[in-house]
Amino acid sequence: MIKYYYFNQIKNNIFIAILQPLSVNHVFMKAIFPKGILFCFIFLISYSASAQNKSERDLTLIDKDWRFSFGHLFDTGKDFGHATGYFSYLTKTGFGDGPASSNFDDRAWRKLDLPHDWAVEQSFSEKASFSHGFKTAGKGFPEKSIGWYRKKISIPESDKSKIISLKFDGVFRNSKVFFNGYFLGTEESGYNSFEYDVTAYVNYGGENTIVVRVDASMEEGWFYEGAGIYRHVYLKKTNPLHVAQNGTYVTSEIKENKAEVSAEVTIENKGNYKGAIEIIQTILDAQGKQITTVSENGTAPNFYQTTNYTSKLTVNNPLLWDIENPNLYRLITEIKQEGKIIDRYETSFGIRTIKFDAEKGFFLNGKSVKLKGTNNHQDHAGIGTALPDELQYFRIKKLKEMGSNAYRCSHHPPTQELLEACDKLGMLVIDETRLMGINDYHLNDLERMIKRDRNHPSIFCWSVGNEEWNIEGNITGERITNVMQEFTKGIDATRPVTVGISSGFKSGISSVVEIMGYNYMGNGDIDAHRNQFKQQPGMGTEEGSTFATRGVYFTDDAKHYQSAYDKKPRPSFFSIEEGWKFYAERPYLAGMFIWTGFDYRGEPTPYGWPSVTSYFGMMDVCGFPKDNVFYLKSWWGTEPVLHIMPHWNWSTGKEIDVWVHSNCDEVELFLNKESLGKKKMEQNGHLEWKVKYIPGTLEAVGYKNGKKVLSDIQKTTENAQNIKLSVDKENISNANVVVITAETTDEKGAHVPTANHEMTFSIKGGKILGVGNGNPTSLERDKFIDNIELLAITNFEEKKLASANISNQITVEADNNWKEAFKDRDYKNQAPAYVYRGKFDLKNNIKTNTVTFFYKKIGINAVVFVNGNKIPASTDDDQKYILNAAVLKQGLNTIQIIAPPLQKNKDWDVMNTDPGIIQVITPAEQWKRKLFNGYAQIIIQKDENAAEVILSATAKGLKTGTITVK
Numbered sequence: 001m002i003k004y005y006y007f008n009q010i011k012n013n014i015f016i017a018i019l020q021p022l023s024v025n026h027v028f029m030k031a032i033f034p035k036g037i038l039f040c041f042i043f044l045i046s047y048s049a050s051a052q053n054k055s056e057r058d059l060t061l062i063d064k065d066w067r068f069s070f071g072h073l074f075d076t077g078k079d080f081g082h083a084t085g086y087f088s089y090l091t092k093t094g095f096g097d098g099p100a101s102s103n104f105d106d107r108a109w110r111k112l113d114l115p116h117d118w119a120v121e122q123s124f125s126e127k128a129s130f131s132h133g134f135k136t137a138g139k140g141f142p143e144k145s146i147g148w149y150r151k152k153i154s155i156p157e158s159d160k161s162k163i164i165s166l167k168f169d170g171v172f173r174n175s176k177v178f179f180n181g182y183f184l185g186t187e188e189s190g191y192n193s194f195e196y197d198v199t200a201y202v203n204y205g206g207e208n209t210i211v212v213r214v215d216a217s218m219e220e221g222w223f224y225e226g227a228g229i230y231r232h233v234y235l236k237k238t239n240p241l242h243v244a245q246n247g248t249y250v251t252s253e254i255k256e257n258k259a260e261v262s263a264e265v266t267i268e269n270k271g272n273y274k275g276a277i278e279i280i281q282t283i284l285d286a287q288g289k290q291i292t293t294v295s296e297n298g299t300a301p302n303f304y305q306t307t308n309y310t311s312k313l314t315v316n317n318p319l320l321w322d323i324e325n326p327n328l329y330r331l332i333t334e335i336k337q338e339g340k341i342i343d344r345y346e347t348s349f350g351i352r353t354i355k356f357d358a359e360k361g362f363f364l365n366g367k368s369v370k371l372k373g374t375n376n377h378q379d380h381a382g383i384g385t386a387l388p389d390e391l392q393y394f395r396i397k398k399l400k401e402m403g404s405n406a407y408r409c410s411h412h413p414p415t416q417e418l419l420e421a422c423d424k425l426g427m428l429v430i431d432e433t434r435l436m437g438i439n440d441y442h443l444n445d446l447e448r449m450i451k452r453d454r455n456h457p458s459i460f461c462w463s464v465g466n467e468e469w470n471i472e473g474n475i476t477g478e479r480i481t482n483v484m485q486e487f488t489k490g491i492d493a494t495r496p497v498t499v500g501i502s503s504g505f506k507s508g509i510s511s512v513v514e515i516m517g518y519n520y521m522g523n524g525d526i527d528a529h530r531n532q533f534k535q536q537p538g539m540g541t542e543e544g545s546t547f548a549t550r551g552v553y554f555t556d557d558a559k560h561y562q563s564a565y566d567k568k569p570r571p572s573f574f575s576i577e578e579g580w581k582f583y584a585e586r587p588y589l590a591g592m593f594i595w596t597g598f599d600y601r602g603e604p605t606p607y608g609w610p611s612v613t614s615y616f617g618m619m620d621v622c623g624f625p626k627d628n629v630f631y632l633k634s635w636w637g638t639e640p641v642l643h644i645m646p647h648w649n650w651s652t653g654k655e656i657d658v659w660v661h662s663n664c665d666e667v668e669l670f671l672n673k674e675s676l677g678k679k680k681m682e683q684n685g686h687l688e689w690k691v692k693y694i695p696g697t698l699e700a701v702g703y704k705n706g707k708k709v710l711s712d713i714q715k716t717t718e719n720a721q722n723i724k725l726s727v728d729k730e731n732i733s734n735a736n737v738v739v740i741t742a743e744t745t746d747e748k749g750a751h752v753p754t755a756n757h758e759m760t761f762s763i764k765g766g767k768i769l770g771v772g773n774g775n776p777t778s779l780e781r782d783k784f785i786d787n788i789e790l791l792a793i794t795n796f797e798e799k800k801l802a803s804a805n806i807s808n809q810i811t812v813e814a815d816n817n818w819k820e821a822f823k824d825r826d827y828k829n830q831a832p833a834y835v836y837r838g839k840f841d842l843k844n845n846i847k848t849n850t851v852t853f854f855y856k857k858i859g860i861n862a863v864v865f866v867n868g869n870k871i872p873a874s875t876d877d878d879q880k881y882i883l884n885a886a887v888l889k890q891g892l893n894t895i896q897i898i899a900p901p902l903q904k905n906k907d908w909d910v911m912n913t914d915p916g917i918i919q920v921i922t923p924a925e926q927w928k929r930k931l932f933n934g935y936a937q938i939i940i941q942k943d944e945n946a947a948e949v950i951l952s953a954t955a956k957g958l959k960t961g962t963i964t965v966k
C-alpha cells in the first residue's frame with residue numbers, strides 16, 4: 001500500500017478503482033511493461049487483498065497544495081520577522097516564529113504543488129552564476145535565495161497510537177523544517193533524503209502545519225542545482241514497532257541454479273512493547289507470485305533501540321536482473337506482534353552478480369559487459385530540477401535508445417525515481433556522494449546514500465568523489481580515500497568503490513582507490529597508470545566534454561554556436577570517436593562514461609553569457625539528439641543504423657561536409673540520384689564526403705554483406721507552412737505528464753530543420769509545466785506563471801472614535817489627530833473603536849491584475865475603505881477584500897479600517913498589530929517558445945479529472961497545430 005495517494009494522482013479513475021490496493025511498483029511495472037498486464041494484476045490483487053491490513057504502515061504523498069513565498073537571506077523584516085522573537089525556536093521548543101509558527105497568515109502566498117524549483121522560474125542575468133546557468137536566484141540574489149513553504153494537513157484521532165513522520169526526498173538546500181511551530185532539524189545537503197518524527201507534536205483530530213525554510217544561497221556544485229523542495233514529500237504512519245527508515249538490505253549469492261538471498265531487516269521500537277515478535281520475509285516475483293517465505297522469532301528491541309534480523313531465503317532458477325531483462329523481485333517484510341501483522345514493508349530488488357576484472361573489465365552475471373555510459377546532472381528543459389517521475393523514465397529511455405547501458409549520477413545522490421527507472425528499464429548506475437572527507441558531514445551523507453540506495457540492482461559501483469583537485473595527487477587524498485572506501489565496505493561490501501580522478505593518475509587517490517576512475521584521457525597516461533597498478537581495474541568515469549549545438553553545422557563563435565560534427569573540444573581533449581576507440585580497444589578498461597548524455601544548465605563552456613546551458617550533451621536539454629547520438633547508436637547499440645548529416649537546406653555552391661554515422665559495412669552517397677562514391681566503414685568510425693551544395697535529395701545507402709539494408713535521406717525543404725505537435729515516443733503510455741514536440745512542416749509535410757518560429761501555446765484539460773528548445777543561448781522564459789507581489793501597508797496610523805457602532809462610521813478624511821497605530825496603547829483604557837489608516841503603493845493599476853487585501857484581525861469586527869470606497873468582505877473569507885481596479889489608482893492608495901479594539905485577557909497577551917497585506921497578482925503571459933533549428937518541447941500535465949488534454953500552437957504565418965492526448 002506504499003504510495004497509494006501518489007498512485008491516485010497519476011492514474012485515471014478507472015485504474016484507481018482496480019488498482020487501489022497495489023503498490024507503486026506495480027503501477028510502474030504496468031506502465032513500462034504493458035504486455036501481460038491483466039495476468040500481473042490478477043496475482044497482485046489476490047496477494048494484496050490478503051496481506052493488507054489497516055494497522056500497517058501508510059505512506060501518503062503530500063506534494064499537493066503548498067503555500068510558497070520568498071523570504072530574505074539577511075533582511076529579517078523581509079523574512080517575515082523569522083528568528084527575531086524574544087524567544088525563538090532555538091531558545092524554547094515550539095517557539096518557531098514568523099512563518100514557522102502555526103498561526104502565521106499565509107493566505108496571500110502563492111499556491112503550488114511539489115516538486116518545485118524556484119530557480120528555473122526566474123529570469124536570466126549576466127550577474128548571476130555562470131556555473132548555475134545565470135538564473136537570478138540563489139547565490140548573489142538574497143531576495144531569491146530563501147523560500148518558505150507551508151502546508152496544512154489533518155491527522156485523525158485514530159492515528160494516536162502511530163508514529164507519524166515526514167519524509168523528504170530532497171530539498172535544495174539547507175532546509176529547516178517546523179511542525180506546528182516545533183523545530184525538527186536542519187538538513188544541509190541539497191541531495192540527501194531525510195525524515196523527521198513528529199509524533200510528539202501532532203494535533204490529533206485537527207489541523208497541523210508543516211513549514212520548510214529553504215536556503216539556496218550557497219552552491220554545492222558547479223552546475224545548475226535548482227532551489228526549493230524539488231523532490232517528493234510524504235507523510236508516513238507506522239506502528240511504534242516497525243521496519244526502520246531504509247531498514248532492509250537484500251543481497252544474494254548465486255550458486256548453480258539457485259540464489260541464496262540474505263534479507264536483513266532493522267527493526268525499530270518507539271513503543272513500550274517488550275515481548276516476542278515474528279519476522280516474516282517473503283519473496284514475490286514480478287507477477288506478485290510468492291516464491292518463498294521464511295519466518296524468524298525474535299524479541300522487540302528496547303525502547304528507541306533497533307535490532308537487526310537476517311533471514312536466508314532461496315530462489316530456485318532465479319530470473320536475473322540485467323540490462324536487457326531487468327527482472328525484479330520484491331521482498332515483503334512483515335512484523336508480527338501477538339499474532340497480528342503490525343508492519344509490512346516492501347523492498348524491490350534484483351538478483352545479479354557483478355565483478356570487475358583488472359584484465360578483462362566488467363562482468364554482469366558472468367558475462368562481459370563494456371560500460372557504455374553517460375554522466376548526467378538532474379535538470380531538464382523547462383522544469384529545472386523539479387522533474388515529474390515520468391521524466392526520469394523519458395530520459396533513461398532516451399539514453400538506452402542511444403545504446404547506453406550505464407549512468408553516472410554526477411556528482412551527487414540522485415532522486416529515488418531515477419534509480420527506480422534504471423532498475424526497471426535496465427541501466428547500470430554509479431551512485432556518487434557529494435563531498436570527500438572523513439568527518440560526519442561527509443561520512444554521514446555517504447552512509448545515508450548507501451543505506452537508501454543499496455537495494456537497487458542497477459547500482460554496480462559507489463563513487464566517493466570526483467575531481468578533488470586539492471587532494472587527488474597527494475597523501476591527504478590517499479588517506480581520505482582509504483577511510484571512505486573502508487567505511488563504504490562496512491555498509492555494503494557487495495559493490496566496489498571508485499573516484500573520478502582528473503589530475504595525477506599514479507599517486508594520491510589513484511594509488512589506493514579500488515576502481516580507478518579516469519576523468520579524461522588527456523589528463524594523463526592511462527596505459528602507464530595501468531602498467532604500474534596491474535591489479536587495479538579501471539574505467540573512464542568521464543570522457544568527451546565535446547562541444548556541439550543541435551542542428552548547427554558551422555561553428556559561429558559570435559552567436560555561441562558550436563558545429564555538431566564530432567571534434568576535439570580542446571587540444572588536449574578527445575572527440576567522442578577518439579575516446580570510444582581508445583576504450584573499445586582496451587579490454588582491461590571496463591568502459592567509459594561520456595561527459596554528458598544530456599546538456600544541462602550552467603557550465604556553458606567554451607562560452608559564457610549569454611549562453612546558459614552546457615554544450616557537452618549528446619542530446620540537448622530537451623533530449624533532442626545531436627548527431628553524435630547516431631555515432632554512439634551505431635557502435636553502442638545492437639540495431640542497424642544509418643544517419644546522414646547535415647540537413648540539406650543551404651545556399652547553392654556552398655561546400656558542405658557530409659558525414660554518415662552507421663554500422664553498415666559500406667555506405668554509398670547519392671546527390672539527386674548521382675553516386676558520389678561508396679566507402680568502407682571502419683569499426684567505430686564514421687564516413688565523410690565533401691559535397692558542393694545544390695538543392696534536392698542527398699541519400700545514403702548502407703550495405704551489409706554486399707546487400708543494401710538501409711537508406712537515409714536529407715531533402716531540401718520548402719518554407720514552413722504547418723505546425724506539427726506530437727507526443728514523444730519515449731513517453732510512458734497512460735502517463736500523467738507528457739512530453740510534446742513542436743516543429744514545422746512544409747507543404748509536403750517534411751520537417752523544416754532550420755525553422756526558428758516563435759510559437760504560442762494554449763492548453764485545455766491540463767497545464768504546461770515548462771518549455772524548452774535546446775538553444776544554449778536562449779534567454780526565453782522556461783515557465784510562464786502568475787506574478788505575486790505582496791505590498792505592505794505603510795504609515796499605519798490610528799485615531800480614536802467615540803462609538804463602537806462601526807457600521808455607522810464612514811471614512812475619515814480630516815488629517816488631524818492621527819498618531820502611529822498601536823503606539824503606547826493602553827489596553828486597559830481603549831477607545832470604543834478606532835479608525836486606522838495606511839498606504840500602499842501600486843506600481844500600476846492594470847485591469848487584469850487581481851488585487852486583494854488579506855486583513856488580519858486588529859479589531860472585534862471591521863469595516864474597510866479603500867480610497868474612500870467601502871469594500872465588502874469576500875463571501876468565502878470574511879477577512880479577505882477584493883479590490884477592483886475601479887477603486888484603485890496607480891501610486892499611493894489609502895486604506896482605512898474601522899474597528900472596535902481587541903481586549904487582552906491576560907496582561908502578557910501579545911495582541912496583533914499587523915493589519916494584513918495587499919496581494920497583487922499579475923496574470924502570466926501566454927506560454928510561448930521559439931523553435932530552435934526545427935524543434936521545441938512542451939511538457940504538459942493532465943488535470944486529475946480530465947479525460948484528455950488539448951494543446952494548440954500558433955505562430956505567425958503558419959497554420960495552427962493541435963494535439964489531443966487521451
Ligand code: GAL
Nearest residue numbers: 466467502519542545595603
Ligand atoms: C569535469 C568535471 C565535470 C564537468 C566537466 C566539464 O572536470 O568533473 O563536472 O565540469 O569537467 O568539462
